[in-house]
Amino acid sequence: MPQYYPIFMDLKDQSVLVVGGGNVALRKVQTLLSHGAVVRIVSPKVLPELRTLVDDRTCYWLEKEYSPEDIGEACLVFSCTENEEVNQQVSLDAKTHYRPVNVVDDPEKCSFIVPSIMERGDLNIAVSTGGSSPIVARQIRQELEALYGSEMKEYLSLLKVWRTKVKTSLPPEKRSVFWDRITDGEVRKLIQEDRLSEAEGVIKQCFLSLLD
Ligand SMILES: C[C@@]1(CC(=O)O)c2cc3[nH]c(cc4nc(cc5[nH]c(cc(n2)[C@H]1CCC(=O)O)[C@@](C)(CC(=O)O)[C@@H]5CCC(=O)O)C(CC(=O)O)=C4CCC(=O)O)c(CCC(=O)O)c3CC(=O)O
Numbered sequence: 714m715p716q717y718y719p720i721f722m723d724l725k726d727q728s729v730l731v732v733g734g735g736n737v738a739l740r741k742v743q744t745l746l747s748h749g750a751v752v753r754i755v756s757p758k759v760l761p762e763l764r765t766l767v768d769d770r771t772c773y774w775l776e777k778e779y780s781p782e783d784i785g786e787a788c789l790v791f792s793c794t795e796n797e798e799v800n801q802q803v804s805l806d807a808k809t810h811y812r813p814v815n816v817v818d819d820p821e822k823c824s825f826i827v828p829s830i831m832e833r834g835d836l837n838i839a840v841s842t843g844g845s846s847p848i849v850a851r852q853i854r855q856e857l858e859a860l861y862g863s864e865m866k867e868y869l870s871l872l873k874v875w876r877t878k879v880k881t882s883l884p885p886e887k888r889s890v891f892w893d894r895i896t897d898g899e900v901r902k903l904i905q906e907d908r909l910s911e912a913e914g915v916i917k918q919c920f921l922s923l924l925d
């Protein structure tokens with residue numbers, strides 16, 4: 714089988730359906746909410762943690778068993794029940810409506826699977842083992858978290874600001890000299906050591922040295 718095709722999807726204000734209200738549903742709902750999705754849970758029961766999110770109006774809960782019309786406007790569908798028949802039905806209905814679907818315990822019924830993710834500001838790393846071992850995906854994510862610390866947030870936002878300036882002020886051949894120098898490790902290290910103004914100084918000096 715070919716590998717899954719990874720994409721980064723904008724879920725802000727998009728409707729997402731989660732069928733089931735157990736631990737797996739909770740994990741998926743938390744990640745979906747932190748990415749701005751409008752989450753609808755369909756389940757006769759939900760865990761207290763999900764109940765709190767519903768009470769706080771962070772997501773919606775339809776207190777009932779799943780039925781096909783629940784697919785509604787959902788741009789993504791997650792089936793997180795322990796009932797294989799229900800999971801099979803959700804998968805079929807979603808596919809009939811051409812909606813991407815994730816079924817927790819059966820990659821065969823999935824049209825997409827969820828990676829292990831880490832975020833540091835604009836840095837977003839997603840790790841997948843294609844379903845071979847979610848635990849290994851988690852471990853690799855944890856190794857990457859140790860490698861890329863909180864400095865990445867500041868580092869990337871600084872580079873983003875300079876990118877616009879550099880694009881308009883330097884010719885292409887000088888731009889690559891600039892970026893090679895700025896990303897050679899020194900600036901990131903200074904930010905790591907909380908020496909932000911020195912980091913900015915290195916960037917500024919390099920920029921000025923390349924201006925005609
Ligand atoms: C195929 C996939 C479908 C999907 O869910 O999209 C799938 C399937 C299954 N997972 C199972 C078990 C566990 N999964 C986790 C955790 C995560 N599982 C995630 C993704 C995926 N899981 C997709 C493939 C990802 C890939 O590898 O590419 C993560 C990355 C993302 C997320 O779910 O949000 C998230 C880590 C987040 C993080 O911490 O970074 C833990 C807890 C842990 O270890 O922390 C347990 C043990 C808990 C327990 O068993 O109680 C089982 C049961 C059989 C088994 O035990 O193996 C199946 C079914 C099967 O394999 O048939």
Ligand SMILES: NC(=O)C1=CN([C@@H]2O[C@H](COP(=O)(O)OP(=O)(O)OC[C@H]3O[C@@H](n4cnc5c(N)ncnc54)[C@H](O)[C@@H]3O)[C@@H](O)[C@H]2O)C=CC1
Nearest residue numbers: 733734735736737755756758778779793794795799817818
């Ligand atoms: N992909 C993954 O990461 C993992 C998958 N699993 C598997 O995923 C399944 C779910 O795991 P948990 O959340 O721990 O189970 P759980 O038993 O805590 O939750 C199942 C939920 O489904 C709901 N449900 C049952 N019938 C329904 C219906 N007809 N319509 C709507 N909702 C319905 C229940 O009310 C309950 O809230 C299990 O089969 C488990 O083996 C387990 C661990 C990890």
